[in-house]
Structure formats: C-alpha cells, structure tokens
Amino acid sequence: MLLAAGLAALIPIPMLTYRLIALQRAYYRMDRGALTLHWGLRTEALPLRTIEWIRPVDDLIDPLRKPRLALPGAYLGWRAVAGLGKVEFMADHLKQALLVAGPEAVYVISPQNPGEFLAHFRRNVELGSLDAVPAKSIQPSFVFGKLWDSQVLRNLFLAGFVLNAAILIWTVILVTNRQQVPLGASATAVLNPVASIRLLLLPVVSVVIWLVDIITGAFFFRLESQKTLAYLVYGGAILTAVLILVSLIFVTLRA
DSSP states (O other), X not given: OHHHHHHHHHTHHHHHHHHHHHHHHOEEEEOSSEEEEEETTEEEEEEGGGOOEEEEGGGOSSOOOOXXXXXXXXXXXXXXXXXXEEEEEEESOOTTXXXXXXXSXXXXXXXXXXXXXXXXXXXXXXXXXXXXXXXXEEOHHHHHHHHHHOHHHHHHHHHHHXXXXXXHHHHXXXXXXXXXXXXXXXXXXXXXXXXXXXXXXXXXXXXXHHHHHHHHHHHHXXXXXXXXXXXXXXXXXXXXXXXXXXXXXXXXXXX
16 A cells, blocks of 8 residues: 555655656747748648748637646646647647647647747748748657667566566565665664655655656657667666665665
8 A cells, every 4th residue: 555655645746747848848940931840749841831820829819738647847738629620739838829720720828928929920921931831749658658669678578567567576576575684884883774665765766767868868869869868867766776686685684
C-alpha cells in the first residue's frame, strides 16, 4: 500500500516535467508562407492560405472552456466547442489569447503581443505567399514512435523496464523478509540499521527518473543535431537504475 501510494503521489512529476520543458521551448513563427505553432513535442505548420481567420478569444460570446488537466502556464489539449468544432490549446495563458481557424481545427495561442501578431498576419496575407508551403502536423505519438523505431533506443527502453522491475521486486522481497536493514557503514562497523520500509523509496525514485529521462530525451531526439544528447540522457537513466540495483545488493549482503 505504501509503495502504491508513493508511486501515485509521484505520477504527476513526468507530466509536470514535460509541460515545463515544453513551455521553455514553445514558439509561434510566421512568415509569408506559413504559421508554425510549436509546443513541446507538438508541431503544427499552417500555410497562410489555409487559415480562415485569426481573432481574439474575447470575441467569443460564451467563455472558452479550459482543456482538461489545464495548469497555469500550460494550457494543452483540446475540447469540442459549439460553433467552433475541435479547439486545440497551445497557450501559456488565456487572457488576450488568439483563436486561429485552420482547416482541421481552431487553435488557441498566446503570443506575447497579440495586436502586433494580428497586424503581422494581415500584412503577410496581403503580400501573398512566394512559395506553396505544405501543411505539417507532428503529434507526440509520432515522436515516440520514431524513438521506438530506433533499435538502440528500443533496447535502452526495454533495459530500463527490466531494471526497474528488478528493483521493485527485489525491494518488495527485502522489505517483506526483513524488518530492519543497514543503509551504510563506517570504516570499522556497520551503522545502526533502519526500518526496511524506507527502501520502498528506491523503486519510486528509479521509476520517476526513468520516466522523466524518457520525456527529456524525446525533446533532444527531435533534432538531428541533438540526438547524441538523447542517447546520453537515456544511458544516464540506465546507469542510475544499475547503481540503485547494486546498492540493493550491498544492502542485502549486509542485512
């Protein structure tokens, strides 16, 4: 029960990590060809000729409902809104946010200067596009699919899963069979033992680190120039799990 409670309490950490990194790397980019919306692992490139209109959220008669699991600074997800259809949120706030009507959905964005953004859009539409820019839509599931397609990363993911499962099983067996365990030693003697229940923190920490590293590595893997960093992040997660497993072995031998 304590282990389940601990894991449940830490479940939001990977989600919060994703939203924090996504917020730091988010941008809206517009030129005469397209408007590119990028938030986390989500990218949507809309050719300007396909955008029907852009208007403030305040123009809506009824207040815009927030997406599920919305957090201040990270309004992500989508909702079905009467009169608009599918509305996808890619914004850090809703006050003075803008609605962008694309061919597949309406997007909620929060540029730093909405008035300047609107003026820039109208100017680009008047000038017209120099080249036919194709639409592009990248979902987080596509990025993780690319990760899984890599043989090296797939092996690292499976190794992480096996190591974390081993840590969990070993910890449960150790806690079940021993009431106290030593968690350290001096040069001359083993330190006073502590309640074995404290070891339940190890699998919780290991799983959280593994999940956070999976999300963090995905951001690096998207860019060809940063793929090496992704491999280092995933390798670090494996190394952490190995060190935790080795520490459990030492604890078991001294118990």
